Amino acid sequence: KKIYKIAVIRGDGIGPEIIDEAIKVLDSVCAKEDFELRYEDYLMGGVAYDFKGTPLPDETIEGCLKSDAVLFGAIGGEKWDTLPREFRPETGLLKLRKALGLFANLRPTAIFDELLDASTLKPEVLKGVDLLVVRELIGGIYFGEPRGNDGFKGYNTMVYTKPEIERIAHMAFESAMKRRKMVCSVDKANVLEVSQLWRDTVIEVSKAYPEVTLSHMYVDNAAMQLVRNPRQFDVILTGNIFGDILSDEASMISGSIGLLPSASIGGKIGLFEPIHGSAPDIAGQGIANPLATILSASMMLRFALGETKAADRIELAIKKVLHDGYRTKDLANYGAKEVCSTTQIGSIIADYT
């Protein structure tokens, strides 16, 4: 019987509650597919700062590095927003991404037919949308040097080298090969030199994937096109900050923001997390929607552990739960037959797997 080690980072706000449900569901599929998951908890974010004085203790990095995958909830909250940058929850997450070499963030935006109405976009615009944002995650303006703020002048550097662009471009083209074989690379090459290098390099890499159709779009236009006609996209390939903005926009368009998982990969082990935040305002009330985290757990099974059948079980269970009308409070207005608490819906999904 296979045994995997999972590093679990609950984090702040609703993080702990939604992770509990993901583990509940994971345990139920393990039993059915005959493998075992051993969980180790690690601290990151505000809670790590509170207990250890740093948002990313060394033992968290070490713990992740000796695991097979990392399952992560969410971090952050107003409470820590005024701390010096080095102590903020976000800094912990950025450092962990870097330490684990997670250069690729994959964010699929699929539409669940049951939740079509939850979007502010018209259903006829949404129907059939199925896109994947491939975001570079450990370069660009997030990590570029020099950077600073002396109270008179603030500055950051958006920088990419060719090898950094090449590896994320390969990731995007490989993803496209398993999908509809289209890559749209998003940049601001009409203004930025770093984008010109980005575009030139993506074109070079594309030569290795003759079956994939490559297009280019300026980031301002991409922000428009996601609203105008999101169906036109298959894989969107872009840098760190543009990807941050566009993937959040895409997720909101889907109307399914409480259901969207993400995978950060490229290093030795992958990290899997919902795309939504820590929602401190509803933490501890039992109303958080754990579906995005449960789907992240499914991505973990599929991409990090190769446990495809178990991953399929979870995805099917979620489809069935939606179809049968179980909803958490955030989706109570969209086809709910029964409004469930966080733990209730977790249990139903576990049963359905």
Next chain:
Amino acid sequence: KKIYKIAVIRGDGIGPEIIDEAIKVLDSVCAKEDFELRYEDYLMGGVAYDFKGTPLPDETIEGCLKSDAVLFGAIGGEKWDTLPREFRPETGLLKLRKALGLFANLRPTAIFDELLDASTLKPEVLKGVDLLVVRELIGGIYFGEPRGNDGFKGYNTMVYTKPEIERIAHMAFESAMKRRKMVCSVDKANVLEVSQLWRDTVIEVSKAYPEVTLSHMYVDNAAMQLVRNPRQFDVILTGNIFGDILSDEASMISGSIGLLPSASIGGKIGLFEPIHGSAPDIAGQGIANPLATILSASMMLRFALGETKAADRIELAIKKVLHDGYRTKDLANYGAKEVCSTTQIGSIIADYT
């Protein structure tokens, strides 16, 4: 009788056609309000490169500087996209903004009830949206040094100094005082030092406007909130690249992208232009929608020349034209009683003023 000098930059693609209609309408209101406009044509963009070897000839800058306002169509086209950066149409526009000191770009997004259906967003989400993006236009990553691309490493610098942030913040707060008295400042202060300085400075400036409510939003969240609930915004204050992305997103959400004007101000003279691009694919066919340019001309009358009554005449005429069911081809599916060519709709608006 007052005489104003207007520098006219037709530019590329549909630029010349839409400017012609704006001038037609301006001439008709001049006659009615008893002032005179004297137009001088100047070259910028691809056409300037073709004729003069540079996208921004010196005489264009000089001509603009001795005018009372600049009316601008649009620039750019695939034809020039592969030129070295210094020769590209966009570089001309960026240099002109800098040369004229146009640090503030104001982009109002209002919804025309007649065109509610043209948006991909649901009408109930759109109804009543009335927001203004105040974008810093001659700083940030567009102009920051150092910048470069040696084929292995590409880099740009996002930089702001306190005085640069102060002046655009004042502009936003002053705009808000004439509106619903809310400013939402958008940044990425959880990651970027330059955004931290931005946020700190905006907070300082806000003290001079006790009646205005200030909030802060991360740019990824702002991209979501524009889709989720655009009505929550009054004035959005942000830097150059975030403003580029968010104002385009906001304009597409409105469904009225062919109707949205913009004003670039802050220097000695203002520049007024539609927010849409040069649409080379439809140039010369007589189907371009000139309404955004005509509304830009109205903004010019109001903000640069103080000819409020003439500006009102244009806005009323446009409302009437929409109400009466005249539409250009792009809006043929949204309440058209008669589909008009570019020159036809220009003439009807001129008549209606």
